[in-house]
Amino acid sequence: MKHLLTDKELFILDMDGTFYLEDKPIDGALEFLDVLKKRGRRFLFFTNNSSKSISDYIKKLTDMGVEADENTIYSSGSVTIDYLKKNRKGSKVYLIGTPSLREGFVEKGIILTEENPDIVVLGFDTTIDYNKIFKGCTFIREGAEFIATHPDLNCPIKDGMMPDTGSFIRMFTASTGVKPIIMGKPFSYTVEAIESATGTSRDKMVFVGDRLETDIAIGVNNGATAVLVMTGATDKDILEASVIKPTFHVPSIASLINKV
Ligand SMILES: [Mg+2]
Structure with a gap:
């Protein structure tokens, strides 16, 4: 199968447009987390939005059925x-x-x-x-x-x-x-902060997100893998016109279930 991610250890997930839309998880998103856990892989959520606190996000994700805590959610703050x-x-x-x-x-x-x-x-x-x-x-x-x-x-x-x-x-x-x-995505300080918080080196990280200039640029510019999902800010035309290209793109986060 093309584009396998079986040698990657840490999946850094964008939230809005990637994991959920508004208050509803994207179809297959919760199952993807279960599969990661079963296969001994780690994940964390990362958002550039510094207006809300980590506890706001813990509540939002917990309400969706995700086991989330301080160690699984990071923001640009x-x-x-x-x-x-x-x-x-x-x-x-x-x-x-x-x-x-x-x-x-x-x-x-x-x-x-x-x-x-x-x-x-x-x-x-x-x-x-x-x-x-x-x-x-x-x-x-x-x-x-x-x-x-x-x-x-x-x-x-x-x-x-x-x-x-x-x-x-x-x-x-x-x-x-x-x-x-x-700070924040797409800049290298974010990769450094995640490396020091998790002990995972960047070549074992996969950034998953819907925005080319932040979620994808951070991965491809800093020696990590970056997977674009088409459930948010980016459609085919935007992807084709952009100079920022992901490692590969998939229809949604659910498409990664068979790749990890
Ligand atoms: Mg997003």
Whole structure:
């Protein structure tokens, strides 16, 4: 059979458009997890959305019948925390993020401040206001480092799009002239954070997702495998027109049951 993944150890699954649509698992998604478990393989879920906390996702997945916990769900917020702890130990952070993200940072021991930060971290802040934008830009202009959790311009919702962190990055950069270091998919910090959290090397990882510029790019640009599913953001025309190509593509996550 073509494209077997039997030598891979860790499957990193995107959620929306890959594992579920809205609140409903994709047909065969739960069975795929069962097959992975039976065959002694591991999986984790990864989302670029840093507006929700890990416990929000644990609840959502548990309601769908998935056994999920802190060790099986990562977000771009988790990667940012990991990066700060490893590379910016003791730094004071001005965080532009939701109360959920703030809670996650505090729980993991990141020092947050409203005055004279070393770093401004920009997350997907659905509670952002002019004061936060003004303060963030001022701190960056005065020399604070600029880090953003992920690059997505928009976040797909039921009937359209919400402006996401990538759009806000452009505003901050337009005002300050400073470009951020960006975490999350498709950047290598995410692969490094997963390697250190799981002990699995990247050549044994498979990224599964519906978006070429994040889910697929992270795999093919960083020495991992990347499988595109056609149940979300990408159709045949988009795939053909894109310069980013997956290792291979399948109709849905259920198509992987016979390949692992
Ligand atoms: Mg997706």
